Amino acid sequence: MLGIEKRDLSLLVIVAILAFCAPFILNPFPTGSAMAQFNAGYPDLMQRFVIFGILAIGFNILFGLTGYLSFGHAAFLGLGSYSAVWMFKLLGYNVLPGIVLSVVVAGLFALLIGYISLRRSGIYFSILTLAFAQMTFAIAYSDLFGKMLGFSLTNGETGLQVYTSDPQYFHSDSAPNIPHLFGQEMQSTFTWDVAGWSFDFNFGYYMCALIMLVMFYLSIRIFRSPFGLMLMAIKTNQTRLNYTGLNSRPYTLAAFVISGMYAGLAGGLLASMDPLAGAERMQWTASGEVVLMTILGGAGTLIGPILGAGFIKYFENIFSKINEKVLHSWFDFLPESLEYGVVWVLEHFVGSGWHLTLGLLFMLIVIFLPGGLVEGGQKLAALFHRKKTEDTPADGAKTPAE
Amino acid sequence: MGILEIKNVGKRFGGLQALNDVNLSVTENTVHAIIGPNGAGKSTLLNCLVGKLIPDTGSVTFQGQSLLGRKPHEINQMGVSRVFQTPEIFADLTVMENIMIPCFAHRDGSFKLNALSAVRGQGDIKDQAEKILEDVNMLEKRNMHAASMSRGDKRRLEMAMCLVQEPKLLLLDEPTAGMARADTNNTIDLLKEIKEKRDITMAIIEHDMHVVFSMAERITVLAQGTPLVEDTPDNIKGHPKVREAYLGEAQV
Ligand SMILES: Nc1ncnc2c1ncn2[C@@H]1O[C@H](COP(=O)(O)OP(=O)(O)O)[C@@H](O)[C@H]1O
Ligand SMILES: [Mg+2]
Numbered sequence: 001m002l003g004i005e006k007r008d009l010s011l012l013v014i015v016a017i018l019a020f021c022a023p024f025i026l027n028p029f030p031t032g033s034a035m036a037q038f039n040a041g042y043p044d045l046m047q048r049f050v051i052f053g054i055l056a057i058g059f060n061i062l063f064g065l066t067g068y069l070s071f072g073h074a075a076f077l078g079l080g081s082y083s084a085v086w087m088f089k090l091l092g093y094n095v096l097p098g099i100v101l102s103v104v105v106a107g108l109f110a111l112l113i114g115y116i117s118l119r120r121s122g123i124y125f126s127i128l129t130l131a132f133a134q135m136t137f138a139i140a141y142s143d144l145f146g147k148m149l150g151f152s153l154t155n156g157e158t159g160l161q162v163y164t165s166d167p168q169y170f171h172s173d174s175a176p177n178i179p180h181l182f183g184q185e186m187q188s189t190f191t192w193d194v195a196g197w198s199f200d201f202n203f204g205y206y207m208c209a210l211i212m213l214v215m216f217y218l219s220i221r222i223f224r225s226p227f228g229l230m231l232m233a234i235k236t237n238q239t240r241l242n243y244t245g246l247n248s249r250p251y252t253l254a255a256f257v258i259s260g261m262y263a264g265l266a267g268g269l270l271a272s273m274d275p276l277a278g279a280e281r282m283q284w285t286a287s288g289e290v291v292l293m294t295i296l297g298g299a300g301t302l303i304g305p306i307l308g309a310g311f312i313k314y315f316e317n318i319f320s321k322i323n324e325k326v327l328h329s330w331f332d333f334l335p336e337s338l339e340y341g342v343v344w345v346l347e348h349f350v351g352s353g354w355h356l357t358l359g360l361l362f363m364l365i366v367i368f369l370p371g372g373l374v375e376g377g378q379k380l381a382a383l384f385h386r387k388k389t390e391d392t393p394a395d396g397a398k399t400p401a402e
Numbered sequence: 403m404g405i406l407e408i409k410n411v412g413k414r415f416g417g418l419q420a421l422n423d424v425n426l427s428v429t430e431n432t433v434h435a436i437i438g439p440n441g442a443g444k445s446t447l448l449n450c451l452v453g454k455l456i457p458d459t460g461s462v463t464f465q466g467q468s469l470l471g472r473k474p475h476e477i478n479q480m481g482v483s484r485v486f487q488t489p490e491i492f493a494d495l496t497v498m499e500n501i502m503i504p505c506f507a508h509r510d511g512s513f514k515l516n517a518l519s520a521v522r523g524q525g526d527i528k529d530q531a532e533k534i535l536e537d538v539n540m541l542e543k544r545n546m547h548a549a550s551m552s553r554g555d556k557r558r559l560e561m562a563m564c565l566v567q568e569p570k571l572l573l574l575d576e577p578t579a580g581m582a583r584a585d586t587n588n589t590i591d592l593l594k595e596i597k598e599k600r601d602i603t604m605a606i607i608e609h610d611m612h613v614v615f616s617m618a619e620r621i622t623v624l625a626q627g628t629p630l631v632e633d634t635p636d637n638i639k640g641h642p643k644v645r646e647a648y649l650g651e652a653q654v
Contacts, residue, residue, distance in 0.1 A: 003520060226506045226524070227517040229495075233503050236494035243452065243490065244504045244563070245478035250513035258517075 008220045011303060015216055019209040022046055023199045030196035034329075037321060040314050043189055043202035044273075048313050050205070050212040051269045056293040056305030057212075057219050058262020062255045063291070064300035065228060067235035071126045071287050072113065072133030076106040076260045078140060078282030080267020085160045085277045092171035093162075093179050095186065095272040099265065106264020107257055109136075114256035118249060121238070133287055141279035159278030179272050181207060186273055204273050211269065212306075215262060220302055222258070231255050235300075263290075292358070296365055298372030307373045312358065319354035323347075403466075405430040405603050406451070406571060411460035413446055413627075420446045421457065422627040428571075428620075433597065433604045435618035437611075443627040444607045445487055448573050452484050453477045464571065479511045481570035485577050487607075489556035493549035497540060497559055500548050501531040504563050530566065537595075538562045539588060553580035558589065565596060574606040578613050590616055615639070 001009055018025065027041030040046070055077060063069055083105040084098030091097050117128035139145060139154075146153030154160055162168075179186045186204035222228050230251050233241045238248050271277050280286075289312065297308025327343045327350065334342060349357045369375045404427035413421040420443045428434045436444050449455040451462055453474040462469045469477055492500045505527045508514070535541045538558045543551070548559060557577060564572060577593075578586040590613055596602060608614050614621065614635070621638045623630040631641055638644055 003518075005520075005522065221520075222517050224520050224522070225517045226502075226519065226521055227515055229499060229503060229506070229521055232495060232499075233492050236492045237490060239474075240490040240492060240563075241503070242474040243478055243484055244507050245475050245511045245567070246507050247473070247475045247511060247513070254513075254515060254517075 052309040055266035056309040058259040060305040062259035065231035070129040072129035074286035075133035075136040076263035077267040080264035081271040081277035084268040084271035089166040099268040102268025110260025137282040298374030322350035438624035442624040483564035483569035484573040487575040498544040
C-alpha cells in the first residue's frame, strides 16, 4: 500500500498513531498532581516536537544516507522563517503562501551553498557549510542587505515581525489577525477536561503533524528508491561509485537541496506557529542541535531522527523547567546537610544547565549505543527474542580464504 | 592499432621512477596479461589508465581517444571497468544492492533523480542482477552484507559489478588473489565464457601463472617500471630473461 513495503508502512502507521494521540500520550499525569511538570502535551511544545522532527528527517536524508555532515542547516531553518514572516507582512496571515515560499527560498539557497560546499567532502565540507551558515547569520543579525537596500529585511537583532502598518494585501477584515489556514487559527485549541486530566487539541499542532507525516512518508520513499541507494553508495564507497561511471556530485547536491527544503519547511512552520523570525534561529548551536538529534536517534535509520528530535525537545523542556525549589521538594526526605549537597550538585544539571545533562546523555549514547536510540530499541527487542533467534546461524561467519 | 595504446608513459613518485617509458598496445578482443614482481609498477600503470593518476609523460588512448585528464566516471562511461587489487565494493550494502547500483547506472552516466520509484519494484534490474550473481556463483549470498564476505568473494562480487556493465575493456588487478583454488578455476571459466559470448578486451595483472597461461594471448613482463619483453605465452615461458627475472621465483 502507498507504494511502500509492509515493514515501512507499519512504521508510518505507528508514527501516525503516536502523532495523533500525542495530546494523550504526552499528558499522562493529572493536571493537579506533582508529576504534572513532566507533562509535555501542551500545544507549543507539541508543535516543536513535530517541526523539529521534520528538520531532523530532512537532515537525515543528507547525513544519514550520504554521510555528508552539514553543520549549517540552521541557516535554512532561519531562511524559512524569514520567508514565511515576509509573506505574512505582504500578503496576510494565511500560512499557506509563507510555507510554500519558505521551502522555495531554502531550496534555492541550498542549491547555491551545496554547489560550493560539495566540492569538498569530510571535515572540509562541514566547515564550509558552517562558514556559510555563520555568514548568513551575520548578514541577518546585522541586516546587511536591508541596510544596503534601504529598508529592513530581517530587522536585525529585534527580529522580523508583522506590524499593523504592513500592507497585507490579501488580508480581509473577516480573517483572523493571527496566523491561520483559511480562517482556522493556528492557536485555536480545544481543551478536554476529564477526571482531573486535561488534554489540548491544537489546530496548529495537527496541521504540523500532518505535514510531518507526509514528509516522513516522502523520506521513506526516498530511502527505498534507486536515488536513495545511490546516496548510500556514496556513503559507503564513493570511489567505487565513480569507477562505476557515476559522478556523485549531482546526487549529493540533490540530497543537500532536498534536506535544505525540509529545513526551510520546518522554519516556515515555526514562523506559522509564532509569527516571528530572529537571527538566533540560524546560529551554529541550532545547526549543532539537529546533528545531535539525528545521531542520538540513529543516523541513517528512518525513525531515528524523529525519536532524537522528540527526545531532545522533551528533555530540554522538562529539565529546563526544574529549578532549585523543585529539587528541594524532591529531596527533603534527606537530612538537611545532605539535601543541600545533593541539590547543589543537581541544580547544575537542570534549568539553564540542562545542556550539561544533554551533553552527558549524548556522550553515553554515542559510547554505548553508536547506532542511537534505534539501536537501543533493537537491542531490547533482541533481548526478548533471544530464544527464538539463538539457533539460526549468523550469516557472514565464513572465514576469509587466505 | 590496438584498442588501448600506451605510449612512452612515465610516472615518478618522489625519488622513485615507478613507470619508465612504458609502451604497450592491447589488441581488441584479446586477453593481455601483465606480469612482473611486486612493486614493478603494474597497479600504477592501471591507475594511469582509469583517471586515478595522471602520468608525467606519454599518452594513453582508448579507441583512438585520449584518456588523460578525464575523470574516473568519464573513463568508465567510455567502456573501461576495473577490478582493484584491494576490492572496492559497497561494503555497507548487501550483495544484491552492490550489483544493482551498476545496473541502475546509465551507460551515459546521466543523472536521474528517480527518488520516488521503489528499488524493489524494478523487476528487470533485479533479473539482470540475479543473472550475473548466478554467473559468479553468488546467488545464494545475495542478501549477505558485502563487508562480511571473504576476500575472494569480495573480489568475485567486484568482478560481477564490472561485468554487468558490459565493458569493452576490463582491467583486472590480481583478480584471483585470495581465492581458493576452486574459485580461481571458476573465475577463469567465467572470464573465458564471457570472452566467447561477446566482444571484450581484458588486461589482466596476475601472479598466478596457472591463470595467466590458461587465459592470456599476449603477455607483457614488467620489471622496475619498464616492459622487459612482450610476446605470446609460449615464447614467454621459454624466455631466458623472463625466467631469470620473474618466472624462476614464481614457479617454486
Ligand atoms: N601513490 C603512490 N605514492 C607513492 N608511491 C607509490 C604510489 N603508488 C605506488 N607507489 C610505488 O610505486 C611502486 C610500484 O607500485 P605498484 O604499481 O603498486 O606495483 P605492483 O602493482 O606492480 O606491485 C612501488 O614501489 C610503490 O611503493
Ligand atoms: Mg599491484
